[in-house]
Amino acid sequence: MTEQGFLETTRTAYDTFAEEYARDERNDYGPLPFERAMLGAFAEYARASAGGLPVADLGCGPGKVTSFLHGLGVDVFGIDLSPEMIALARKENPGLRFDVGSMTALDLPPASVSGIVASYSIIHVPDEALPSLFDGFARVLAPGGEVLVVFFTGDERMRRTEAFGYEVALDYHLRPADRVAEAMRAAGLVERARLLRGPEPHELLPRAFLFASKPREA
Ligand SMILES: C[S@@+](CC[C@H](N)C(=O)[O-])C[C@H]1O[C@@H](n2cnc3c(N)ncnc32)[C@H](O)[C@@H]1O
Numbered sequence: 001m002t003e004q005g006f007l008e009t010t011r012t013a014y015d016t017f018a019e020e021y022a023r024d025e026r027n028d029y030g031p032l033p034f035e036r037a038m039l040g041a042f043a044e045y046a047r048a049s050a051g052g053l054p055v056a057d058l059g060c061g062p063g064k065v066t067s068f069l070h071g072l073g074v075d076v077f078g079i080d081l082s083p084e085m086i087a088l089a090r091k092e093n094p095g096l097r098f099d100v101g102s103m104t105a106l107d108l109p110p111a112s113v114s115g116i117v118a119s120y121s122i123i124h125v126p127d128e129a130l131p132s133l134f135d136g137f138a139r140v141l142a143p144g145g146e147v148l149v150v151f152f153t154g155d156e157r158m159r160r161t162e163a164f165g166y167e168v169a170l171d172y173h174l175r176p177a178d179r180v181a182e183a184m185r186a187a188g189l190v191e192r193a194r195l196l197r198g199p200e201p202h203e204l205l206p207r208a209f210l211f212a213s214k215p216r217e218a
Helices: 003-025 033-049 064-071 083-092 127-140 177-186
Strands: 055-058 076-080 098-100 113-119 141-152 156-163 166-174 190-197 207-213
Touching: 003 083, 003 156, 003 166, 033 064, 033 113, 033 141, 033 190, 033 207, 055 064, 064 076, 064 113, 076 083, 083 098, 113 127, 127 141, 127 177, 141 166, 141 177, 177 190, 177 207
Parallel strands: 055 076, 055 113, 076 098, 113 141
Antiparallel strands: 141 207, 156 166, 190 207
C-alpha cells in the first residue's frame, strides 16, 4: 500500500467511528495502573527537559493522553490525522491545542518540541514507513527531548473490517519491541527503558512502552 493509501484508509476509518470510539475511551486510566505509571514517568522526564518547549501527542485521538499529561503539569498539544477526532478532542478539552495532521509529515519546525508521545498510533504505520516516521520525530525534537511510544506487540498485520457496526478497512501492525527500538535507534533516538506487558482481562493484545531520547550532542 502506498503511503497515501495507508493514511487515507486510517483517516477514513477513524473519521467514521470517532464518536463511538471517543465514548468508549472517555474513561480514565483507572483500570490501567501500568499506563498511569508509564505516562507519569514520561511526564516527569518531559517536565524536567522542557526548556519552555511543549510536548506533542501524536495520534492523539479524542485527547485522552493529552488531557492526562496536561493534568500532570505537562505543556502538551495533540495532532491527529482524523479531523473528526480532532473536533471531538477540542470539544472534550477546551483550552488545549489540537491540530489536524499526520505524524508521518510533521508540520513543525526543527527542535521545536521537548517531547513526543505516540500512544497506539504507530500501530497504523507500516514497517516501510517507520524510518521516515522516526527521522521526523528526531527532527522536531529538541536535543535532550523525550519520546514514549506505546504499541501492540506481536509480528503480524491484522485488518479490521468492522468497528462499532461500521464497515471499515483499518490495518494494525503488531511488531516486536526490538523492531521499533531498532528503527528509533537508526533515527538517532537512544532507548532509555521499556516495559512489555500482557493484556489485562478486558484486553486482547500484549503491549510495549518504549522510552527513548534525542542525545544532547548529536
Ligand atoms: C488507537 S487510536 C489512539 C488514540 C490515543 N493516542 C490513545 O492512546 O487513546 C489511534 C489514533 O492515531 C491516529 N493516527 C493514525 N495514524 C496517524 C498518523 N499518521 N498521523 C496522526 N495520527 C494518526 C488515528 O486517527 C487515531 O486517532
